[in-house]
Amino acid sequence: MIMRPQPGEYAPYAIGYIELVPAGSDLWTLLAQQPDELKALLQAVSDAEANTRPAPEEWSIKEVIGHINDTERIFAYRALRIARVDTTPLAGFEQDDYVRGTDFNKRPLADLVEEFACQRRANVLCFQALTEAEISRQGTASDHAVSTRALLFMLAGHVIHHLESLKTAYGIGG
Numbered sequence: 001m002i003m004r005p006q007p008g009e010y011a012p013y014a015i016g017y018i019e020l021v022p023a024g025s026d027l028w029t030l031l032a033q034q035p036d037e038l039k040a041l042l043q044a045v046s047d048a049e050a051n052t053r054p055a056p057e058e059w060s061i062k063e064v065i066g067h068i069n070d071t072e073r074i075f076a077y078r079a080l081r082i083a084r085v086d087t088t089p090l091a092g093f094e095q096d097d098y099v100r101g102t103d104f105n106k107r108p109l110a111d112l113v114e115e116f117a118c119q120r121r122a123n124v125l126c127f128q129a130l131t132e133a134e135i136s137r138q139g140t141a142s143d144h145a146v147s148t149r150a151l152l153f154m155l156a157g158h159v160i161h162h163l164e165s166l167k168t169a170y171g172i173g174g
Helices: 013-021 027-042 061-083 093-099 109-128 132-136 148-168
Strands: 138-141 144-147
Touching: 013 148, 027 061, 027 109, 027 148, 061 093, 061 109, 061 138, 061 144, 061 148, 109 148, 132 148, 144 148
Parallel strands: none
Antiparallel strands: 138 144
């Protein structure tokens, strides 16, 4: 079982994601189950519904899933580089620019959900093989120290955050 990251292993903004991971969770099981949870939550949502925004300044459902996919790639890339002892400081990213940089609404919702499932499966296979030393390694991302462990928790917490947002702000599944 991977221990929860400690302060000093992540930037202050990441605490929100890390705290969303339930205490005592088996992180590998949680990471592996999240694609199915996302798919189940969105199964009754049509492509037309997934293109709508709850408010003009909010993302559409497809944009939320596209954002989840982009963030999965970025956090996983950071985790891999740090686990492999790459000490190059890693740049931050502006999530709104990434969403504005493409049109997720042109894609089928099912494809976006499947893309997440494929990425997550590959990430679980990759990161489950890490040793405790690799999981504990620290590097720099977005001008803050971060450990591989913290990034793995952030992967899970980020999806928990958006699952809750889809349920509450978007009224899905309820």
